[in-house]
Amino acid sequence: MSDPVLYHFAFDPASRSVRLALGEAKLTVVDTPVRPWEDDCPVGPLNPSGMPPVLQVTEHGRLLTLCEPAAILGWLEDRAKGDFLLSTDPAERAETRRLIGWFDRRFTDDVNAVLLHERMEKPLLRLGPPEARALRAGRESLRTHLTILEDLLTLRDALAGRRMGQADLVAAAHISVLDYFGEIAWAAYPGLKTWYMKLKSRPSFRPLLADRFPGVSPSPHYADLDF
Incomplete structure (x- = not known):
């Protein structure tokens, strides 16, 4: 095959x-x-x-x-055929789906559609420079969402419950793009930072840390596992 x-x-x-x-x-x-x-x-x-x-x-x-x-x-x-990235526990499965839905909808609409449009889509499509007002609005929304994640991680080892799963990978995928462009003030979110460092240390993350966006260097700590 x-x-x-x-x-x-x-x-x-x-x-x-x-x-x-x-x-x-x-x-x-x-x-x-x-x-x-x-x-x-x-x-x-x-x-x-x-x-x-x-x-x-x-x-x-x-x-x-x-x-x-x-x-x-x-x-x-x-x-x-088993408990891979989606827990067999009904409560954790429900929480996983809730969190993925949040990233697919609210996080995408509130944050990515603004910040990644300004920082990434505009250069790719040659739509002109980023707009300061849009960047401010996107960053304010990002702070709101990251605070929610920080609060969750004060209570849990992983976003949806006891161990790393789909919700963590989806969240890390979104956050990693924003981190490439230097949009996350990690000092304000110590719990989230620890969670992200653990994920960055997994072998599955290495190809993402090697990605480079044309014309834009990554944030200085982007590929550092302990930052």
């Missing part, structure tokens, strides 16, 4: 969450970077939304095309 093919964009949080999960599963994939804003992006014919990540895998002679994190993470859980 040939290795699965992963279509992804390095600085897309959804793509990063899947790369982390595949790394945790120790699954070898054919890494295929894409540029989803271009008309000839190969993801277009594969996913109706036109967005990465997309994983193509052959099972029992049949090609499966898995589009975006929910499908890919679900396939990994089915493949593991």
Whole structure:
């Protein structure tokens, strides 16, 4: 059986969450970077939304095309046939889904749609320089969300409960992109910082720490495991 093919964009949080999960599963994939804003992006014919990540895998002679994190993470859980990144405890499963929904909706709308638009999408699409007012609004929203995470981690070892799982990988994927651009004041969030350092130290995180955005150097501590 040939290795699965992963279509992804390095600085897309959804793509990063899947790369982390595949790394945790120790699954070898054919890494295929894409540029989803271009008309000839190969993801277009594969996913109706036109967005990465997309994983193509052959099972029992049949090609499966898995589009975006929910499908890919679900396939990994089915493949593991057990307690992999989604706890068997009903309360922790519910909390995992709540947190992932929060990042998929509120965090994306309040933070990424503003800060990553200004810091990342505008340079890629040549839409002009960042707007100071938008940056201020995005940073204020980011502080609100990070405070909620800090409060959660005063009570738990992992975001959804007792051990690292899907919610942690999804959160770390979003946070890692913002950290690349130097948007997180870590001194204000000691619990979150400790949690993130533990995740950064996992082998699955190494490929993300090697990513580089064209024309923008990472924050000085981006690749440091102990910062």
